[in-house]
Amino acid sequence: MRFTTTFLVALRALRRNTMRSMLTALGIIIGIGAVITTVSMGNGAKARIEAQVAALGRNIITVYPGNFTSGGMRGGYGSASTLTAEDADAIAAEVADIEGVSPEVDTRSQVLANGLNWNTRIYGESADYPYIKSWRIAAGSMFGEQDVKSLAKVAVVGKTVVDQLFPNEDPVGQTLRIRNLPFRIVGVLDVKGFSSYGSDQDDVVIIPYTSHMRRVSRTTSVGKILIEGSSPEKLEVVKERITDLLTQRHKGREPDFTVRTQEEIAAAATETSKTMTLLLGGIALVSLVVGGIGVMNIMLVSVTERTREIGIRLAIGAHGRDVLLQFLIEAILLSVLGGVLGILLGIGASEFASAYFGLPTLVSPASVILAVAVSTVIGIFFGFYPARKAAELDPIEALRYE
Amino acid sequence: MAPVVQIQNIHKVYDSGEVPVHAVRGVSLDIQKGEFVALMGASGSGKSTLMNLLGCLDRPTKGVYKLDGIDVAQLDKNELADLRNQKLGFVFQGFNLLARTTALENVELPMLYGRHRRVSGSAIRERAMHCLDMVGLTDRADHFPNQLSGGQQQRVAIARGLVNEPQVLLADEPTGNLDSRTSIEVMGVFQQLNDLGITIVMVTHELDIARYCKRNLILRDGVVVRDEPTEFRLNAAEERLKMGEAEVAAKLTAAPFA
Numbered sequence: 137m138r139f140t141t142t143f144l145v146a147l148r149a150l151r152r153n154t155m156r157s158m159l160t161a162l163g164i165i166i167g168i169g170a171v172i173t174t175v176s177m178g179n180g181a182k183a184r185i186e187a188q189v190a191a192l193g194r195n196i197i198t199v200y201p202g203n204f205t206s207g208g209m210r211g212g213y214g215s216a217s218t219l220t221a222e223d224a225d226a227i228a229a230e231v232a233d234i235e236g237v238s239p240e241v242d243t244r245s246q247v248l249a250n251g252l253n254w255n256t257r258i259y260g261e262s263a264d265y266p267y268i269k270s271w272r273i274a275a276g277s278m279f280g281e282q283d284v285k286s287l288a289k290v291a292v293v294g295k296t297v298v299d300q301l302f303p304n305e306d307p308v309g310q311t312l313r314i315r316n317l318p319f320r321i322v323g324v325l326d327v328k329g330f331s332s333y334g335s336d337q338d339d340v341v342i343i344p345y346t347s348h349m350r351r352v353s354r355t356t357s358v359g360k361i362l363i364e365g366s367s368p369e370k371l372e373v374v375k376e377r378i379t380d381l382l383t384q385r386h387k388g389r390e391p392d393f394t395v396r397t398q399e400e401i402a403a404a405a406t407e408t409s410k411t412m413t414l415l416l417g418g419i420a421l422v423s424l425v426v427g428g429i430g431v432m433n434i435m436l437v438s439v440t441e442r443t444r445e446i447g448i449r450l451a452i453g454a455h456g457r458d459v460l461l462q463f464l465i466e467a468i469l470l471s472v473l474g475g476v477l478g479i480l481l482g483i484g485a486s487e488f489a490s491a492y493f494g495l496p497t498l499v500s501p502a503s504v505i506l507a508v509a510v511s512t513v514i515g516i517f518f519g520f521y522p523a524r525k526a527a528e529l530d531p532i533e534a535l536r537y538e
Numbered sequence: 539m540a541p542v543v544q545i546q547n548i549h550k551v552y553d554s555g556e557v558p559v560h561a562v563r564g565v566s567l568d569i570q571k572g573e574f575v576a577l578m579g580a581s582g583s584g585k586s587t588l589m590n591l592l593g594c595l596d597r598p599t600k601g602v603y604k605l606d607g608i609d610v611a612q613l614d615k616n617e618l619a620d621l622r623n624q625k626l627g628f629v630f631q632g633f634n635l636l637a638r639t640t641a642l643e644n645v646e647l648p649m650l651y652g653r654h655r656r657v658s659g660s661a662i663r664e665r666a667m668h669c670l671d672m673v674g675l676t677d678r679a680d681h682f683p684n685q686l687s688g689g690q691q692q693r694v695a696i697a698r699g700l701v702n703e704p705q706v707l708l709a710d711e712p713t714g715n716l717d718s719r720t721s722i723e724v725m726g727v728f729q730q731l732n733d734l735g736i737t738i739v740m741v742t743h744e745l746d747i748a749r750y751c752k753r754n755l756i757l758r759d760g761v762v763v764r765d766e767p768t769e770f771r772l773n774a775a776e777e778r779l780k781m782g783e784a785e786v787a788a789k790l791t792a793a794p795f796a
Contacts, residue, residue: 141650152638448634451595452698453623453651455616532595535634 142458146465153438157470160434163427164474164514165481168507170420172482175503177489178413180496182406195235195365195398196268197375199223199382201357202392217357218392221345224262224361226385231377233366236264239358241348247301247341248313254300258314258341260348260358266292266325268364276308276323284344287351291319294338295327312341317351319343371397427474428514435467435522446526447534460527467519468512475511479504540607542705542737543569543592548601550587550760561587563760564601569706569739574732576748576768577741579757586710588757589741593626593708594618606705623651627699631711633691635683641694642666642679648702669697673727689720693727700731707731709740713747719781725750726774750774 150157201218224239241260246253259265263281266273279290291312298307312319319341328337349355365374379395386392439446446459486497550562562584569575579585590596591603594610597618603610606625613621622628627648635644645666670676673693683691692712699707709728713721721744729750732738740751748754749772756764 145650148639148643444634445636448636449647449651450619451593451622451628452648453619453702455619455651457616458651532590535630 139461142461143465146462146469149442149462149466150469156434157473160431161470161474161477163430164424164471164511165427165478167420167424167427168475168478168511169481169485170423171417171510172479172499172503172507173485173489173497174416174420175413176482176486176497176499177495178409178416179498179500179503180486180490181409181412183498184496185406185409195368195371197363197365197371197378197395197397199227199361199363199378200394200396201360202394217355218386218389219358219361220356221349221358223382223385224358226381227361227363227378230381231363231374233370233374234363235366236262236268236364238262238265238268238362239345240360240362241345241353241355241358243348243353245314245352247297249301249307249310250305252301254297256294256297256300256339256341258343258348258352260345260352261342261362262345264364265342265362268362271328272326273323274326275306276321279322279344284346287346288344289317289319289347289351290322290343292323292325292342293321294325294340294342296336296339297341298324314341314343315352319347368399371399424510424514428471428518431467431470431474431514432518432522434470435463435519436525438466439463439522439526442526443529443534443537446529447531447537450529450531451535456527459529460523463523463526464516464519467523468515471511471515471519472508475508478511479507482507539571541568541570542606543567543739544602544604545592546602548588548591548598548603550584550591550596551599561760562591562598565757565760565762567755567762567765569737571705571737572732572735573737573739574728574750574752575739576751576754577739577757578743578745578748578754580743583757584760585741585757587760589708589710589739592706592739593628594622619651623648624702625705627696627702627704627707629692629695629699629707629709629712631714633683633688633695633715635691635694635698637684638682640680640682641670641675641686641697644683644694645669645697645701647698652702666697666701669700670694672700672731673697687720688716689723692716692720692724696724696727696731700736705737707736707738709738711741711743713742713744719778721747722774722777722781725772726778729774746772 199219219239221239224237227234228237238261243258244255245258246255247258262284263278265271266278273292274295276292278292279288282288283290291314293307293312301307301312302310307321307324310321312321325338325340325342331337343352345358349358363374363378365371375395375397382393382395383391449459450456483499486499489495490497545565545567547564547566548562549560549564552559552561565588577585577588587596591598594605597611605621608621608625610618610621635641636647642663646662649662649665667676667679670679673696675690675693675697678686678690678694683694686694696707696709696712699709712728713724716724725747728738728740732752738751742748749768749770751768752771754764754766754768755762
């Protein structure tokens with residue numbers, strides 16, 4: 137028997153029991169639909185997180201100091217004071233394909249202005265900082281390189297600090313006292329909101345790192361160095377160059393720094409949503425298996441119910457293989473039909489979720505292809521046993537079956 | 539000419555139960571081309587077993603069965619299936635048509651399994667229509683079995699049995715589920731086909747049905763106890779005429795009371 141004929145015979149058999157075929161396929165429809173929906177929701181969440189991370193700065197490389205070890209007690213990353221402002225200068229001077237460098241020092245301190253006071257974070261940065269962080273200045277301007285060189289007492293403040301110290305007042309041009317030193321406010325940062333870790337990113341005061349190191353924190357080392365690469369493609373190369381340069385500069389010491397790219401940080405951030413997707417996808421997969429067992433169940437019922445038909449086919453010359461193929465194709469057709477409808481359902485549900493609940497969704501072609509593949513495999517896997525049972529029937533017994 | 543069916547000292551023993559059942563104990567039989575044989579016997583006489591053996595659905599425990607010169611014992615399961623497909627036509631007591639499948643598609647069924655034959659769909663359709671024509675059902679080609687009477691269903695089954703031009707048409711109690719009038723109708727179809735030279739072997743337990751055949755075989759306890767040409771052979775066309783006359787007569791006599 138030719139394959140096309142077998143295919144037609146199987147199709148005809150399914151059409152004879154439209155209602156039952158639909159109900160059987162329903163298990164697969166729901167399973168595949170659930171898989172598509174959860175995966176697309178996971179993808180959407182991932183894309184949103186990636187967008188958020190990209191908004192923090194596109195091509196940022198961060199150098200952290202090494203860990204501090206004293207008498208066998210080991211501190212964590214960044215606990216040692218091994219990075220210096222000179223390291224940052226060297227990177228800016230010697231490494232190609234970078235657009236900006238900012239050594240960062242930070243401390244918490246009470247700040248006073250206007251007869252009010254507020255405890256906030258004081259960052260020491262270079263003039264490149266807003267550019268590296270893609271952070272716009274809302275009013276006034278960023279301090280310049282000259283201010284950094286001259287250890288100028290100038291500051292740029294975040295929105296929260298403005299709200300606390302200068303309610304209903306324009307802060308630009310006003311004076312802010314940090315550890316009793318007057319700093320002139322030259323700019324106000326744009327509102328950035330809360331970070332993904334829940335801290336208020338607008339609760340900051342930024343001053344030149346030179347001023348910070350000499351006048352405020354009185355330190356000789358920097359907390360970390362932020363570097364903006366020129367393009368995402370060159371990020372790895374730039375990272376290597378920085379590593380080489382710092383290895384050379386820090387010769388004779390144990391590796392006392394770590395270089396990380398934004399991508400690695402983004403990867404860590406997307407890990408959570410990936411785990412959720414996996415979990416939900418796993419549950420959806422279980423429902424798919426249940427759907428597959430439904431197909432097997434119905435195919436077994438179908439084989440029993442059609443024992444006589446099988447007997448007739450075998451008696452008039454069908455090989456066991458023909459019968460096997462017929463029932464296998466029926467099972468696969470059911471599963472694939474369920475798969476296709478499930479994909480439509482999944483896409484529909486994803487659209488619905490984004491339209492009515494504002495959940496970001498992204499139907500990926502890969503998940504659609506996977507769904508079709510999985511439903512076919514389910515058809516073959518769960519259809520094989522009933523089909524083989526049909527093929528191995530004895531024609532005499534089958535014809536006598538009531 | 540060599541006989542179409544050649545059976546020499548055939549035995550069949552069923553081993554499945556505690557005691558082996560010796561269903562057929564040494565039957566020898568030759569059936570020539572163009573014969574019309576009735577196989578009779580009480581239940582348990584072994585006639586169904588013999589029919590299964592003749593139909594290549596089962597293999598003999600002992601003995602030789604040659605169908606159209608081919609020794610069945612040498613064939614494997616698939617070769618037997620092909621042999622059934624090419625050399626035999628089956629007609630069953632319960633018609634055994636596929637439900638929710640048109641008469642024409644039912645007739646086409648054996649051709650779907652035929653190897654290397656009639657590959658084009660139109661050729662298959664044409665041949666199936668021709669066979670429906672032989673049993674006088676061309677106008678019912680698109681009907682489903684549940685839309686046909688018992689006699690019509692059995693005629694569709696006969697057309698299905700003929701479609702691959704078999705050497706032998708095997709019929710297992712073909713009139714068992716039919717009333718007497720329809721039985722005669724079906725026997726008429728068999729007689730017409732036999733007149734065209736088709737060999738028919740039929741199992742029946744009804745003596746008057748056997749009288750439409752040309753040769754009667756009686757089985758008892760797994761052996762052939764009688765094998766002779768039919769005495770007073772009936773002709774289906776004449777019998778139907780007689781039946782019609784009898785009905786008219788019955789109506790005439792009944793008229794005054796109506």
